[in-house]
Amino acid sequence: MSVRKLVSFDWAMKKLLRSKANFEILEGFLSELLKQDITILEILESESNKEDDLDKYNRVDLKVKDSKGEIILIEVQYEREHDYLQRIVYGSSKTITEHIQKSEFYSNIVKLISIHILYFDLGHGKDYIYHGTTKFKGLYEKDELELTKKQMELYKKKKVHEIFPEYYLLKVNNFDDIAKDTLSEWIYFLKNGEIQEKFNAKGIKKAEKELDILKLSNEERKVYERYMENIRSRASIVHSNYSSGMIDGEKKGLEKGIKKGEKKKSLEIARNLIGILDTKTISEKTGLSVEEIENLKK
Numbered sequence: 684m685s686v687r688k689l690v691s692f693d694w695a696m697k698k699l700l701r702s703k704a705n706f707e708i709l710e711g712f713l714s715e716l717l718k719q720d721i722t723i724l725e726i727l728e729s730e731s732n733k734e735d736d737l738d739k740y741n742r743v744d745l746k747v748k749d750s751k752g753e754i755i756l757i758e759v760q761y762e763r764e765h766d767y768l769q770r771i772v773y774g775s776s777k778t779i780t781e782h783i784q785k786s787e788f789y790s791n792i793v794k795l796i797s798i799h800i801l802y803f804d805l806g807h808g809k810d811y812i813y814h815g816t817t818k819f820k821g822l823y824e825k826d827e828l829e830l831t832k833k834q835m836e837l838y839k840k841k842k843v844h845e846i847f848p849e850y851y852l853l854k855v856n857n858f859d860d861i862a863k864d865t866l867s868e869w870i871y872f873l874k875n876g877e878i879q880e881k882f883n884a885k886g887i888k889k890a891e892k893e894l895d896i897l898k899l900s901n902e903e904r905k906v907y908e909r910y911m912e913n914i915r916s917r918a919s920i921v922h923s924n925y926s927s928g929m930i931d932g933e934k935k936g937l938e939k940g941i942k943k944g945e946k947k948k949s950l951e952i953a954r955n956l957i958g959i960l961d962t963k964t965i966s967e968k969t970g971l972s973v974e975e976i977e978n979l980k981k
Contacts, residue, residue, distance in 0.1 A: 689876050689894040692800065693743040693759035694910055698903075700745065701726050705893055709747065711886010713755060715866045716798065716812075716851060722750040746778070753794040754778060761914055763803040771797060775848045790837050795848040800873060802855055811857035811870060817847035953979055 690699070700709050706723045713721040727746040744758040756778055764770065775797050782793045819828035828843055838846055855874045862868045865884035872878050878891040899907060949969040953976055956965045962976050969976075 688896050689872070689878060689891065690896055690899070690907055691876055691911065691914075692873050694907055695890075695894050696743050696745045696757065696759065699893060705889070708886050708890045708893060709745075709757075711884060711889065712869050713749075713798075714885050715869055717796065721755075724748050724750055727754070751794075753796065754782060755796045755798065757798045757800070759800045759802075761802045767801075767805055771799065771850060775850075779848070794846070796851070797848055798851045798853070800853045800855060804856065805852065805854060808854070809857070811854045811859075812866075813850075813852040813854070815850035815852070816844040818844050950975075950979065 695708075699705055710721050710723055713723075725748050727748055744756060747755050747757070749755060756774070758774075760767070775795055778795055778797075779792060783791060820826070821828070830838065830840065830843055835841055840846055853870065853873065855870065858867070858870045858874050860871065860874070862871045862879070862882065865882075865887075868878075868882040868884040868887055871882075872887065872890065878887055882888075882891075896904065896907070949971055953965050953969045953971055956968065957976070957980055960968070962973055962980075965971070965976050966973050
């Protein structure tokens with residue numbers, strides 16, 4: 684089996700995929716994921732233009748406009764964030780408001796597709812690709828709200844959920860490395876940085892050619908290696924802190940449980956001694972305060 688080692692997708696997003704000559708790569712990936720032919724018109728400004736130190740190991744995003752005038756936001760995230768789902772909502776809302784003028788009608792609100800390539804475990808779920816849409820279900824009739832003909836003409840959409848943002852969560856680490864269709868060939872590349880010779884997903888042959896590490900100049904290769912080292916180093920720090928936090932949390936929880944059990948035992952002994960011994964003596968025997976014993980008497 685022949686494979687070629689390629690640069691990571693997030694680094695390609697920062698350095699290579701912004702070129703119109705490489706739109707075919709992005710178009711291929713998006714077409715396979717969204718199950719429709721995607722043509723990219725332009726790359727829009729996004730946070731991945733930053734070049735500061737934090738940007739080296741923070742998220743990478745790329746915002747594109749397609750031939751239908753819709754915006755597709757692609758984000759790669761390595762670090763664990765427990766409030767990541769809320770951040771998705773914030774990012775989507777911000778993108779939508781950035782692309783509508785104050786004087787425009789609400790019907791001109793841009794359609795957004797938000798794609799998140801995640802290298803950490805987000806929530807519980809066995810699958811490696813999750814798709815989220817907005818639908819309205821009747822509480823009593825159990826029917827789904829549909830668009831009228833006038834609304835279809837106005838929005839140029841057939842279904843209500845097509846108006847609202849759509850979300851794709853790609854949990855790359857859940858992928859089992861078995862490429863059973865053209866979409867999973869792309870997921871294989873996202874996880875392993877390799878493309879097998881037999882792969883034939885849309886745009887993937889172009890990716891194999893243009894993202895080959897061997898095509899980088901010596902200087903570009905050094906920059907890329909530093910970037911990946913920063914990613915690995917940051918991931919190691921986050922994992923260590925998380926593991927340490929789990930251990931500390933378990934230890935504190937155990938200590939708290941022991942103390943709680945001891946207190947419960949002391950209270951039980953004190954109840955049995957009330958009426959037999961005086962309050963001061965019970966306090967000395969159990970370690971409880973006089974006030975706590977008086978409360979038990981009540």
